[in-house]
Amino acid sequence: MKKQILLGNEAIVQGALEAGVDFVSTYPGTPASEIGNTFAKIAEKQGIYFEFSTNEKVALEAAIGASFSGLRCLVAMKNFGLNVASDALLPLCYTGIKGPMVIVVADDPSCWSSAQSEENSRAYAYLAHIPMLEPADAQEAKDFTKLAFEISEKFKLPVILRTTTRVAHQRMPVIVNSKFKIQNSKLKGKFVKDVKRFVTMPPRVLEMKEELLEKIEKIKEFAEQNKINKIENYLPAEARRAKAGKLGIIVSGVSYLYVKEALEKLELDLPILKLGFFYPLPEKKIKNFIKKLKKVLVIEELEPYLEKEIKILAKEINPKLEVLGKDILPQIGELKTEIIISAIGKLINKKIKNCLPAEVLLASGTKAGKFKIPVRFPRFCPGCPHTMVLTAIKKAAPKGTIFGGDIGCYMMAGLPPHELQDYLLCMGSSIGIAHGIGKSTNQKIIAFIGDSTFFHVGIPALVNVVFNKSNILIIVMDNLITAMTGHQPNPGEKIKIEDVARACGVKNIKVVDPINIKEMEETIKEFLEKEGVSVIVSRRICALLAKKQNK
Amino acid sequence: MAKSFNIITSGTGGQGLITLLQIIAEAALLEGFDVKTSELHGLSQRGGSVETHIRFGNKVYSPLVSLGSADLILSLEISEALKMLFYASPKTVFVINKNLISYPGGFEEKKLIQKIKNFGKGSKYIIPASEICQKELGKEVVSGIYLLSYAVHKNLIPLKPKSILKAVSKVVPEKYLDLNKKAFELAKK
Numbered sequence: 001m002k003k004q005i006l007l008g009n010e011a012i013v014q015g016a017l018e019a020g021v022d023f024v025s026t027y028p029g030t031p032a033s034e035i036g037n038t039f040a041k042i043a044e045k046q047g048i049y050f051e052f053s054t055n056e057k058v059a060l061e062a063a064i065g066a067s068f069s070g071l072r073c074l075v076a077m078k079n080f081g082l083n084v085a086s087d088a089l090l091p092l093c094y095t096g097i098k099g100p101m102v103i104v105v106a107d108d109p110s111c112w113s114s115a116q117s118e119e120n121s122r123a124y125a126y127l128a129h130i131p132m133l134e135p136a137d138a139q140e141a142k143d144f145t146k147l148a149f150e151i152s153e154k155f156k157l158p159v160i161l162r163t164t165t166r167v168a169h170q171r172m173p174v175i176v177n178s179k180f181k182i183q184n185s186k187l188k189g190k191f192v193k194d195v196k197r198f199v200t201m202p203p204r205v206l207e208m209k210e211e212l213l214e215k216i217e218k219i220k221e222f223a224e225q226n227k228i229n230k231i232e233n234y235l236p237a238e239a240r241r242a243k244a245g246k247l248g249i250i251v252s253g254v255s256y257l258y259v260k261e262a263l264e265k266l267e268l269d270l271p272i273l274k275l276g277f278f279y280p281l282p283e284k285k286i287k288n289f290i291k292k293l294k295k296v297l298v299i300e301e302l303e304p305y306l307e308k309e310i311k312i313l314a315k316e317i318n319p320k321l322e323v324l325g326k327d328i329l330p331q332i333g334e335l336k337t338e339i340i341i342s343a344i345g346k347l348i349n350k351k352i353k354n355c356l357p358a359e360v361l362l363a364s365g366t367k368a369g370k371f372k373i374p375v376r377f378p379r380f381c382p383g384c385p386h387t388m389v390l391t392a393i394k395k396a397a398p399k400g401t402i403f404g405g406d407i408g409c410y411m412m413a414g415l416p417p418h419e420l421q422d423y424l425l426c427m428g429s430s431i432g433i434a435h436g437i438g439k440s441t442n443q444k445i446i447a448f449i450g451d452s453t454f455f456h457v458g459i460p461a462l463v464n465v466v467f468n469k470s471n472i473l474i475i476v477m478d479n480l481i482t483a484m485t486g487h488q489p490n491p492g493e494k495i496k497i498e499d500v501a502r503a504c505g506v507k508n509i510k511v512v513d514p515i516n517i518k519e520m521e522e523t524i525k526e527f528l529e530k531e532g533v534s535v536i537v538s539r540r541i542c543a544l545l546a547k548k549q550n551k
Numbered sequence: 552m553a554k555s556f557n558i559i560t561s562g563t564g565g566q567g568l569i570t571l572l573q574i575i576a577e578a579a580l581l582e583g584f585d586v587k588t589s590e591l592h593g594l595s596q597r598g599g600s601v602e603t604h605i606r607f608g609n610k611v612y613s614p615l616v617s618l619g620s621a622d623l624i625l626s627l628e629i630s631e632a633l634k635m636l637f638y639a640s641p642k643t644v645f646v647i648n649k650n651l652i653s654y655p656g657g658f659e660e661k662k663l664i665q666k667i668k669n670f671g672k673g674s675k676y677i678i679p680a681s682e683i684c685q686k687e688l689g690k691e692v693v694s695g696i697y698l699l700s701y702a703v704h705k706n707l708i709p710l711k712p713k714s715i716l717k718a719v720s721k722v723v724p725e726k727y728l729d730l731n732k733k734a735f736e737l738a739k740k
Contacts, residue, residue, distance in 0.1 A: 005576050005586070030593035113593030137587070137614075170614040171572070171588040173580050257587075260612040337617045373634055374656035378564065378599035409594060416655065484594050 003173040008163060009034035011138040011174050012104055015145025016074045017046065018180045022099070022188065023066035024050045025059040027456070028485035029078030030113035031168040032106035036076060037486060052488050055427075055456040056081035060088045060103070067099040067158075068198060069189035072149065076104040079119040080426065084457065090128050091200045092158055094208040096215070099189075100152035102145060103130075106163045109301045109334035113165070115411060116426050118332065120302040121162060125279035129212050131219050132160040132278040133228070136256040138172045140228075144276060147228065155215050155222070162278065164301065166254045166334065220280040228276025229285055233269045246294040247347055250286070250310060252278060255299045255335050262340040268348070281309055287317040297347060298325035301335050377415045385540035386410045386477055388514035390418050393446065393475075395517075396524035401444045402437060404430035406458075408450035409484045410477050421448075428457035434472045435465045444528055445472045452482035452490040454497055459504070465533050466505040473527050473534045479542040487545055501535040508534035515540060552584070555608030556709055557616040559638045562627030562695075563652055564598045570722060571625075571695045572603045577718035578710045579607035589614035600631055623707055627695055628652050629663045629677075641671035646702045648694050650681040676701070684734055693734035700738035712739075 006014060012035055016024070024043065026036035036052060043050035049066070053059035056077040063073040077085065082105050089103075105121045108114040125132040133148055135141040141163060148159040200208060223229060251259050252275040263270060273289045275281070290296050290313065298307040307325035314321040328343045329335065380387045390413055393403075405411055405424035414421030423433055430447035438445055449458050454476050465472060476497050482488040501509050508530050512520050520538065527534035558575065562568050572588050579586040586607040604616045618637050625646045626632030632647045639645075645667060651660045668675055678701060680694035696719065703712045716735060723731045 003580065005573070005580055033592065112591050165591070166589055166614060169590050169592060171576055171590075172586060172611075172614070254614075257612040257614065261617075264612070336615055337613050373630060373658065374654075376563065376598075376600045376630065376654045376657065378594055378597040381597060409597065411594065412597070486592070 001175055001177055004176050005171050006138050006142070006174040006176070007034060008135075008138045008141045008168045008170045010038055011142040012076075012145050012161065012163075013038045013042075014174065014176050015142035016102070016149070018142075018177050019146045019149035020072055020180065021048060021074050021149075022071040023063060023073045024048060024075070025053045025062045025073075026051075026076040027053055027056045027059050027081055028482055028488045029081050029106070030485055031108055031163070031165045032076050032078045032081075032104060033485040033488070034168075035104060036488065040488075052482075052490065054491055056085040057088055060085040060092070063101055064088065064092055064097075066189065067097040067101045069099070069191045071099040071189050073099060073101040074104065075101070077106070079105060079107045079114065079121045080116055081105070082121050082124055083119075084427070086124065086128070089124070089130065089158075093128050093130050093212055094200050094205060095198055096156040096211070097152060097158055098156075100149045101158040102148040102152060102161055103158055104145075104161045104163065106165070106168050107302075108165045110165070115407060115424060118302065120305075121160075122278055122305050123303075125160065129216055130158060130160050131155075131216075131280065132162050133276055134162050134253040134278050135167055135276070136254050136274075137167065138170055139174050140276070141167060142174055142176070144228065147226075151219065151222065155219050157212070157215055157219070162253075164254055164334070170254075216280050220282065223277045223280055223282040224284050226277070226282075229282045230274050230276075231285070231289055232272040232274065246292070247344075248273065248289060248293040248296045249299060249344075250275065250289070250296055250306065251299040252276075252306060253301065255301060255340070258335055258337040258340050259299055261337045262344060265337070265341060266344060268344070270344075275306070278306070281306075283313055286310060286313050290314055290321055291317055293318070293321060295322045295324060295347060297328075297343065298323065299329065299335065299340060299343075300325070303331060378412060379415075380409070380412055381543050383543035383546075384409070385479055385514045385538065385543065386413070388517055388540070389475060389477060389520060389538045390420055392514065392517045392520035392524060393420060396521040397446060397528070398444060401446060401528075402434075404434045404445060404447035406430035406447070406449045406453050408453055408477065410448050410450060413448065427453050428461050431458055431461035431465060431472075431474055434474075435461070435468065435470045438465075438470045438472050439468075446524075446528075447472060447474045449474065449476055450483075451476060451478040451480065451492040451497060452488075454500075455491045455495070459500060462501065462504050462506070462533075462535075470533055471531060473524070473536070475524075475536045475538055478537050478539045479545070480539070481542050481545050483542045483544065487542070487548070497537050498535070501537075506533050506535050508532065509537070510535075511537040511539055513540050514538045552608050552709065555606045555611050556623075557621050558605040558623045558625060558708070559602060559616055559621045559635050560605065560625045560627070561600070561602045561631040561635050562648075563631060564601050566601070566627045567692060567695045568601050568603050568627065571699060572605055573722045574696075574699065574715060574718045575605050575708070575710070576607075577721050578714040581714045581717055582710060584608060585611045587611045587614040600634060602631075602635060623702065625698060625702060627680075627698070629660060629667075630654075630657050633663050633666055636667075636670055639671060639673070641673065643671060643673045644707050645673065645675040645677075646698055646707060647675070647677045648681055648698055649677050649679040650694070676705070676707075683737065687737055688730060688733055690730060693731055696731050696734040697738045700735040704739055
């Protein structure tokens with residue numbers, strides 16, 4: 001046992017190694033990407049099967065196959081990835097697993113690196129009836145990963161480990177065990193036919209639901225006993241009476257760290273119930289905790305899921321209890337120590353001005369503190385092939401052309417000075433939405449999509465525009481790598497996008513090196529005049545990757 | 552150490568802030584401190600503003616430095632130093648690379664430096680690290696190591712230079728190690 005500084009995501013990898021993981025699949029997405037990057041480096045040496053899958057759904061399905069064959073699996077993705085994978089997730093909870101499976105899902109409160117929405121993936125716990133654990137720091141990220149494997153193995157259900165940016169991208173000294181067993185996974189698996197277990201069809205499917213709900217009840221009992229739901233500072237009744245009007249705190253995830261910090265600054269030792277389980281909740285433990293309190297502050301980021309559950313429990317056990325949460329804490333953006341100091345301050349009637357360090361007030365009160373400096377937007381790297389395409393488009397596209405954006409570095413086409421992005425929603429939607437606009441108007445439309453995004457979910461959208469006879473131009477920004485998340489490989493290595501387009505029935509296809517701006521310009525002009533679906537594959541290696549390879 | 556030591560580093564994407572963070576964190580661990588850090592990855596770091604948080608002490612809970620509680624702001628670019636002022640108290644020390652990466656709407660160097668100098672009472676060290684590293688070593692990219700070395704040798708960070716140097720060897724890949732060590736030594740002078 002030794003201490004090693006690990007990033008939250010590296011700690012998850014370490015936890016999986018210590019739990020004897022055999023099979024790992026992922027699609028990269030910030031803030032989960034380093035899980036895949038780390039496994040990519042070590043998998044072969046450790047005898048683990050690892051892949052960057054085409055999208056999160058097939059990543060999960062691959063792991064389901066491995067689990068059905070008895071292997072120990074980990075799947076990692078960012079929040080939006082779970083939306084893609086959810087089609088497989090729900091029935092998986094019905095069939096249950098054979099080899100244990102942990103699904104890591106990374107949310108991003110404040111949308112530091114998420115363009116689509118401030119998604120709170122905790123809702124999937126209710127939707128799928130899947131156990132979900134929430135670590136607060138890198139050590140817990142490791143420990144909870146191991147525990148998730150244990151729960152999965154014991155109760156035959158997949159388990160979600162839900163992190164957020166401040167856990168995934170937090171570093172701290174983590175106690176690691178470097179003596180885990182290394183086995184060769186490929187020789188271990190065996191798929192034993194079991195139709196009753198692996199086939200979800202009526203009427204069996206409803207029996208499966210019953211079995212699932214029974215498993216969740218058992219896990220709830222397990223959660224009651226488990227130490228990751230822990231009570232701190234629970235003083236005897238008399239001592240509590242004297243303190244802060246019997247206020248208690250229930251907290252989960254990284255907010256726990258901010259609570260500890262806040263209480264230290266306020267010199268308070270309020271009772272805390274720290275929940276490691278988000279689902280199922282240890283209801284008895286919660287009831288015990290809130291039984292004698294007058295007020296409880298529920299501290300969680302984003303939507304008040306815990307708060308709602310606790311309000312229901314309070315009705316049963318302590319109807320007079322005042323349950324506070326989102327009435328004094330924000331539902332948008334991540335939490336931080338300062339916000340919690342201010343919220344607790346309000347509840348104990350301590351003037352906030354006195355709670356905050358004087359320096360804060362000074363900094364925010366001075367001219368310098370208020371001084372606003374313009375935002376420095378991210379920009380395309382020097383020599384980026386995307387900018388060459390944008391230059392050609394500016395010259396070639398007639399006024400009023402609609403530009404569909406997609407998920408990748410080329411999203412920056414929407415920023416000044418380019419401003420060539422009229423909508424942006426989710427992976428693959430540049431093509432999907434272009435189709436609807438094309439069917440509704442006579443306007444010209446150009447959809448941008450990257451190579452990895454094209455393979456991820458762009459292909460079904462392409463089939464649809466051909467099948468339903470759209471009139472759009474698609475420019476695939478093929479920089480030969482999944483660049484934005486840190487250069488992960490994608491199917492473009494083996495499968496040419498122009499071949500896929502041709503097989504999908506696209507008639508107008510051209511591959512252009514964007515460094516030939518004139519050729520790009522002329523091709524865009526030509527294709528915009530053509531009937532039907534046109535595809536330009538703009539192919540040139542990511543400038544950063546080229547630089548890396550030349551080093 | 553009674554309370555934790557809080558560092559904010561800032562700069563623009565690609566300047567090596569994460570490496571700097573790793574070095575400081577490793578050095579703190581070497582000296583037996585608890586340490587927590589926070590960083591961001593992804594598209595916003597493509598040449599955009601980057602800030603990282605590093606905290607070490609006997610016991611550290613939050614990975615984030617609270618507003619007004621940075622002990623040191625170490626910045627690799629002048630505009631990005633100014634953007635971090637809300638983490639500063641009147642006592643905060645600034646170590647800043649005299650290096651302006653201009654951008655549309657950004658301010659000129661003189662104005663930026665004046666604004667920083669006018670803030671609070673903490674010492675401000677504005678050092679042409681990029682220029683020195685480019686001139687002496689032919690590589691601007693090690694200016695972060697140069698500034699870090701400068702800061703520990705001036706006792707602006709409660710860590711020993713020896714620990715930082717050890718951490719550099721641990722964190723920096725073999726083929727860049729020599730260059731980084733040279734930058735570290737250069738700042739001693």
